[in-house]
Amino acid sequence: MAAFLNQLPALIGVVVGVLGTLLTARLNDRAQWARAQSVRWDERRLEAYSEFGRALKEVAMLAHRLTATTRPHSRSLPIDRQRGLELLADADVQRSKSWEGVLLLGDRDTVRAAREWRWAVTQLDRFARGVAAPDFDWAGAVHHVDECRDRFYVAARESLAMGGDDVAQARWLVDRANAPGRAANT
Numbered sequence: 390m391a392a393f394l395n396q397l398p399a400l401i402g403v404v405v406g407v408l409g410t411l412l413t414a415r416l417n418d419r420a421q422w423a424r425a426q427s428v429r430w431d432e433r434r435l436e437a438y439s440e441f442g443r444a445l446k447e448v449a450m451l452a453h454r455l456t457a458t459t460r461p462h463s464r465s466l467p468i469d470r471q472r473g474l475e476l477l478a479d480a481d482v483q484r485s486k487s488w489e490g491v492l493l494l495g496d497r498d499t500v501r502a503a504r505e506w507r508w509a510v511t512q513l514d515r516f517a518r519g520v521a522a523p524d525f526d527w528a529g530a531v532h533h534v535d536e537c538r539d540r541f542y543v544a545a546r547e548s549l550a551m552g553g554d555d556v557a558q559a560r561w562l563v564d565r566a567n568a569p570g571r572a573a574n575t
Contacts, residue, residue: 430494431549437490438545441503442538444487445510447480449534452510452517460527477517484510495548502544506537535559 450465455473457465468476484507491503512530515521539557546556 434494434545435549437487437494438499438541438549441484441487441491442541444480444484445506445538448477448484448514449510451477451480452513455517456527474518477514481514495545499541499544499548502537502541506534506541509534509537532559 451468451473453463453465454468455470455477457463457467488503488507491500495503509530512521512525513527513534516525516527516530536559539559542556
């Protein structure tokens with residue numbers, strides 16, 4: 390019995406060591422799994438945000454092209470009305486599909502900003518289809534779209550924990566349009 394009691398501290402040390410190793414391995418596995426899940430969802434969020442941005446940009450560009458002949462100083466390439474409306478309908482389907490990804494994966498601030506940008510682009514879409522109010526201000530609406538896009542990208546970058554400098558385009562576009570010798574690109 391004395392031999393067992395002499396060995397007891399070593400045995401306790403081994404048991405504590407094994408339990409500590411098991412606990413550490415479990416915590417490391419859990420942390421590694423959580424990191425992998427985070428990366429996976431960030432990748433999906435990035436994909437959803439990018440797809441949504443491309444879809445809205447397509448609708449906005451088609452609205453610019455459809456209205457190019459009615460806006461003085463437009464640098465947009467005009468498109469045949471019938472063909473443009475068909476393309477706009479297709480782009481609207483993509484916009485609706487991509488919206489679902491943002492709703493599913495986006496955080497509250499990103500969804501809010503996405504909703505505002507989507508509504509702003511819808512106003513350009515409505516004008517291009519000929520269903521906007523008669524006093525519709527195209528230049529103001531385009532500027533609002535640009536500001537909403539900036540807010541969406543700021544929220545999306547925060548959602549993805551992306552650093553980096555200011556990527557806002559609205560202010561830059563206004564400064565560029567107001568540069569001496571340049572007509573506003575409306």
